[in-house]
Amino acid sequence: MKKVLEIEGLFVDLDLPAGTLQAVQNVSFSVDQGETLSLVGESGCGKSLTALAVMNLLPQSGRFRAEKMEFMGQNLLGLKESGMAKVRGNRMAMIFQEPMTSLNPCYTIGNQLEEAFLQHRDVPSREARERAVYLLEKVGITAAASRLNQYPHQLSGGLRQRVMIAMGLMCGPALIIADEPTTALDVTIQAQILALLHALQKEFNMGLILITHDLGVVARMADRVAVMYCGQVVETGLAAEIFNNPKHPYTRGLMDCIPVPGKVEPGQKLGSIPGIVPTPIGNLHGCLFRNRCQYFQPKCAAENIALIALGPGRAVRCISEQINS
Secondary structure, eight states: OOEEEEEEEEEEEEEETTEEEEEEEEEEEEEETTOEEEEEOSTTSSHHHHHHHHHTOOOTTEEEEOSEEEETTEESTTOOHHHHHHHBTTTEEEEOSOHHHHSOTTSOHHHHHHHHHHHHSOOOHHHHHHHHHHHHHHTTOSSHHHHTTOOGGGSOHHHHHHHHHHHHHTTOOSEEEEESTTTTSOHHHHHHHHHHHHHHHHHHTOEEEEEESOHHHHHHHOSEEEEEETTEEEEEEEHHHHHHSOOSHHHHHHHHTSOOTTTSOTTOOOOOOOSOOOOOBSOOOSOTTGGGOTTOOHHHHHSOOOOEEEETTEEESOOOHHHHO
16 A cells, blocks of 8 residues: 655644643654544644644744655655645645634635645636536535635535535645544534545545544544544554554543443443643653553653554553553
8 A cells, every 4th residue: 555644753842931832742653545544632632733744834833843754755854835835735635623714704615726726737717617616516515616606604614614625625635634624513514524524535545634532533434543642642553453452541541431332321420531631841751641540650750651562553652561461
């Protein structure tokens, strides 16, 4: 299987009044053609900043470095902004969390869909408009030609998200990054958008990075999973492995929070993870989950914990014998 994206040793820092926030710490992952990789974790764990670093769209206070960042065989680390602009929106596209803040309210849907295609392809406006109509129909929007003259505020949340998906597909990308694509939608529309994303991914054989904190979405969509905590990847593996045999105490805690039909009695309390997520500012050492972990031992605080390989594509950032036995 051809690798679409390879990331090794990614760090993202944000300058804050309180100091340097180490938002992403030594994160590595890859995505194959036609594969869905899900980045999972609580809000603030670094999922979105990882994606923004890949797209080179970090806020002004942010900076990133990496040992390797390769897309379709092209080294992204050496690219200037002009070079990255040729990749972004062309062979690599991103679907943002809230389409109303991603779409420009001053331009029609047609203008915004056609812009990216005209930017990256030397084609007449007529061809760009035909492509926009085709993709709007592809994502399930009826009367697509008439929608091109509408503005974002004239569409529902579900339709706006479908427009964002169509916009991402305009140039036929090899990779789509979907950052919480269903958060602002009701449950019925969420299911439709996820089914649409899955169908389009298989049809166009794209790599997909799905960022979410919803484990139900992960179970339904992901081939592989990377669980993030406090800026670090703490566990990786196939989705079935993560759900059936979670190794890291944090992953186990997340799984315990899910109500399982037939196992969790009505009215029974769900699991929870005690404590709060630490703020990754200053000199970080040891396991960052240790203050919330029932398996804590002194060496968890004394040494930094590396990802320990458990098998092909399977790794966990934990040294507890109870976990790794």
